[in-house]
Amino acid sequence: MRVPAHLLWLIPALPLLAAGIGAFAPRTARRTTAGSAIAAMAISFLLSCGALVTALRDPAVHAVHNFAWFDLGHGALRLGWLLDPLTALMGVMVTLVGLLIFIFSAGYMAEDANFKQFFCFLSLFGAAMLGLLVANSLLLLFICWELVGLASYLLIGFWFHQPSAAAAAKKAFITTRIGDLGLLVGLLWLYDATGSLLFFDGGEGVLEAGPLAALSAQTTVGGLAVSTAIGLLIFCGAAGKSGQFPLHVWLPDAMEGPTPVSALIHAATMVAAGVFLIARVYPLLAADLTLPSAPLHALSVVATIGAITALLGAVIAVGQNDIKRILAFSTVSQLGYMMLALGVGSWVTAIFHLLTHAFFKALLFLGAGSVIHAAHHEQDIRRLGGLRAPLRVTFATFAVGMMALAGVPFLFSGFWSKEAILHAAHGWSVSQLPFAAGLIAVVLTAFYTTRLVAEVFLGTPRGEGAARAQESPAVMTVPLVLLAVCAALLGFIGTPWWPWLQRTLDPTFATEPGGFGLMAVSIVLVATGLGAGWALYARIPRSSAGEADPVERRAPRLFAALADRLGFDELYAATVGRLNAWTAAFADALDRRVWDGTVRLLAGLGLFTGQVTRETDENLINGGFDAASGGLRSGGRAYSRGQSGDTHSYLRYIAIGFTLIALAVLLGVRR
């Protein structure tokens, strides 16, 4: 099956249709809504596979289908679809993970009263995410980007009757909007500078050589190349969406949403959209590398932010007690790795890690969902424990996901993709600091994943929910098994011996020989982390929920700081939040005292005029005519019972209007 570029719109259109069905179906139509959502995703998956086959026939080509949306002045605003291996691979990943998570959700949300809305929102999300992938225009991408944000907002706040969920939804929306503002400004600037927002357009697109050369040749404030400035603004949007430091604070809170949402949106797909965006516009960010005298390279900023985020997320994850928050900080950290890879110039390894991460993190989240479902909505790992025996399938698959995340060598996909990133970071000519941060994060990742598994599955149940746990139904465990298979095997498409993925995405990709020493180092580091975790948590399992954490016993203040997420939320509340509150108070005062008065005055004037007009119309004009035609009317009343007296004056109006207008025009023409 072949799916050429001009048919790509079908892939997002089907989930959109399912969302429409969901929106208009009655609340009780649970089967219809869930069925259409799953069917739409399944067909989109098949279409994406077709698109992948089509794209792989000639990986170096960017097949596009552009069309004019509407005319604007002398030009036209054009949108388009783009088919290349990047789009196609991402499409296959999103539709496959999405499909499995949709199926899982049918079991997980079965008892929710708003089941129908949930699938409607999920489909909306799927449509927007797929639209973002196939877009060949930064504008279309931005539209879908915002829709994805909206779907995320709706789904985080899905249980909006809990104040914490409502607050988390708001926080996620506002924080990502801060980044989106940068993206929007970058988009406008790009349009101003090049007159186009299409990525590829037969030599005219913004990612093609001509416009890129023009962009990097101009400079703006501080000697920055225009391409650098626009690239950094676009990166702001990516940082917001992908939870990069310092905008990472929303992602852990987003775990207030239902667990399938966390798996789909806040682990596998949406948060990776920022990485995808940077990979997509990579030529724009890399354009300034040819300028040796540039004061700042956009990619260096990306690498720095990525390294900080990778390390920060891993550090904070060590001190969390909520199963989903640990995974959330782990996501932050892994996204940092991807940004790091982008920054050091190896965008293909970033996409490699994105794909493997999508599968193993979706697996981990769904496994967590299965645990939470089985343990009667207990999420605190201190009150779980001993779930290995009752939840056999969940445990086995969760362990696969955990080993992939930790980077256990050879059999698990996470090892290969992380290895590729470390290799790329090691080869970066600018600085070795990101590489060092990456190595430290490897140890921490192995440590906190071991802690997570040991606390949840080993030892004895330490809470009501865990004690009564039973394995989840097949509709939930089958997706887990499928995801586990992918999480294990996917790494083999990008090993140093057979870098198929890298070569497909970038035909110029070259593997340098060597790097096996580096691989050995990282295997040792993983072993260190696993060993430390084993020694602290698995050797002597926790006996009661109230017992202090082994790390807490050894370094209480450090652990408290980690549990407090290093105080970022407090810091933001004290600075940005307070500034915002002051501004809001000022604006409120201004609004109440000044603008409101003005508006009231104007509104009063408008109302007054309307009143006067009505009075005039009803009393003066009608009344005048009534009085004038009073005699006529009283005479005619006898035979004109069917007519109202007003009609006479109305008709007279025609005559008067005609006479006045004719006179006015005649006088005008004479002159």
Added chain:
Amino acid sequence: MNGVSYVELWRALLPEGCLTLGALLVLAIDLAAPASRPAAARRGAATALALMALAASAWATVRAGTDGAAFGGVFALDRLTLVTRLGVIGLALLTVALAGNLSRLANAAEYLALILFATAGFTLMAASNQLLLAFLALELASLSLYVLAGFDKTRPESAEAGLKYFLFGGVSAAFMLFGFSLLYGLTGSIAFPEIARQLAAQPPSALLVVALVMVLVAFGFKAAAAPFHLWAPDVYEGAPVGSAALIASASKLAGVAFFARLLWAGIGAPVAATWLPVLAILAAASLVLGNVAALAQSNVRRLLAYSAISHAGALLLGVMVAGRSPGSVVYYAVTYGLATVGAFGVIAALEAAGPSQRIEDLAGLHRRSPFLAGCLAIYILSLAGIPPLAGFLGKFAVFADALRAGGLTGPTGWLAFLAIAMGAVGLYYYLLILKQAFVAAPKNGAAKIFIPPAARLALGVAAVAIIVFGVAPGLILGAF
């Protein structure tokens, strides 16, 4: 008219033929049906026939094509004709599907037949390229509408509306016929292109001014433009809801298309200095009066009437600048018609559920019927001109043409500014409706509202069409 081809006549008149045949069939079948058949079955059969006739007419319209004059220049088969005919037929389809309270009317078949006759008049107005045919078409439409307005014999308001509409229509038809005969006297022809040629060769005379003002008085009546608007509030309030919807939507579209053709193709740009000022006066008066008077209304239908008057101002502005291409004004009229038919459809559903004339009767609509409230929001916001709905794009297209025609400081530019300022006033009363529908709590004892499936479908189609035309205006604008 040498070399008249009756094959051409057949092709050009087939849309009207379908409608007339459909109307006669509706009447005949209703007459032939035994009285023992239940009223609901007769009504259903008549509705189905009417819908089929409209669909056939749409098919014939497309088949007639757009290759210029037909039958010796009596008909103009161009894009304006095509789009207007299709628009009128579409609006009539929606009206038929929405006239949910037909059950209140005795003789539903007659009602539907009259709607078909009126629609035939509208499509003929859109196609006519000659004074005599135009007058006949206008009269066919008008006479059907007079009866439709007064059709509900159980309500005195309906009779009053019918009579008022008839009186006004009669007077304005007299003005128009007088104007037409003066035009004939000045030029010796009734064919539009010939009239334009003759007028361009003459110096402007006082007689021409009188003739044109007379014709434009009739236009002002048809479009409900101030100061010839006085019938509108009473008719909108009193007429059966389907009739009011047809008068407010399809009739207006046909009138705008017809007068745009008459003024630009039949009278012509060379003498535009004599008639453009008249249109400007009517437009400015309608914009101000319609919007300001609407502020003080408490009855939904009267409010819609004043809103119609204000939209008539914008439509007149659109006709003033239709010389280059009538696309924007036709787009405006079509999308305005969609929103108005939809709004009347909501009123029909409300009235079927209980008395509702005042704005307060809309209170809590979102509880009583979320679907109805959602549709109403789309219609009202489109009328108010909120993007991305079609009403916004219509205003945008007309104002853009207005600025292009005369620049920022030309008369059309000033009118565009006036229209924009008045649009802000309009937002107030439009939002008053939505405030009742969405914010106010339902009254005690207000039940859920049942909407017949056909009406539900039509309401949905109108709402979706407003969004689709708003997002992809090229569907209509691109046809010109």
